[in-house]
Amino acid sequence: MSFVDFFSWLGDTDWSSGLHGSQYAYSIIESLHVWTLALFFGTVAMFDLRLLGLSMRNVPVSEVVDRLLPWTIAAFAIMVITGSLLFFAIPLRSFQNIFFRFKMILLIAAALNIWLFHARVYPGIAAWDSAAVPPRRVRLAGGISLALWTCIIISGRMIAYNWFDCDRQPQADIINFLTSCAGAASDLASVVGH
């Protein structure tokens, strides 16, 4: 069973189509996703700006971490739950959406950046905890994080648009490759052919 088959089956289940067609549930989940996104991005941005030495220079970095991280983590948890539900409501289209795929790749990159920061950069915090402007590699981690989350939010917003969807053909070959639309394109051709 391919991913396309699986998500096609998932989208036909009562729970999935019920959620997609619901009058309020889908909108409320999407709103929750966006509100917690603002909370998440706000706390991440404040932390990254501190790492960059652009904000709260007289507050130790460890204090910013202590105070903000619980909120960042809570907001992220709600985003993952609501985001999964949004995917579950429209699985196949989301899976084949070029912005969704781009967003997932960026999320992996952001996770790598967090892991690198905690494994390689943060253990040495004693040396720069109170520095107004932390050392270069600390600033680099903050800058990369800020850039990645900005791109993740923009690509997430674009998922709503169907410019590159499989049912809108013809598309360039590269688009159909990136969205695994090849099958859908030939299906469409056969329908049009009849």
Place this chain on the structure above:
Amino acid sequence: MSLLPFFDWCYATPLAETIRDSSWMFPVIEAVHLLGFGLTLGAVLMIELRLLGFGFDRQPLDKLAANTQPWLLGGIAVMFASGIPLFMSESMKAYYSFAFWIKMASLVLVLVYTFTLRRRITRTDSILERPRLSRAMAVMSLTLWFGVAWGGRWIGFS
């Protein structure tokens, strides 16, 4: 006097028309709008968490406020710079949208609060001696910002 002619005029401007005619301009501007809101909320939270008693208690309030002020102003500036074109492109829809008016009412109230009373109470630490009052202030501010976020998201559903 009705505001309808003004909304009508906004809708007919070349800028509004350009955004409507483009397939990508609205979502791109909207994503920037959302980023501006996130930045604003982050800067607001630095003070509100302190007022709620959730931390940053080693810093005087005025220093924390001075530190976050540029990002608060920057976030608000981004929201306005992106929000006004978004509004113009669909001002007629906004006029008839309940969510839009909730958002505007919350926005006006929270901006007035932020630049008057909030600015005053963050000048010294004296508010922190009255924890119930400081918490009420923070809850009010965050509730109004939530009103802005709720209305903003809901305009799209109406």
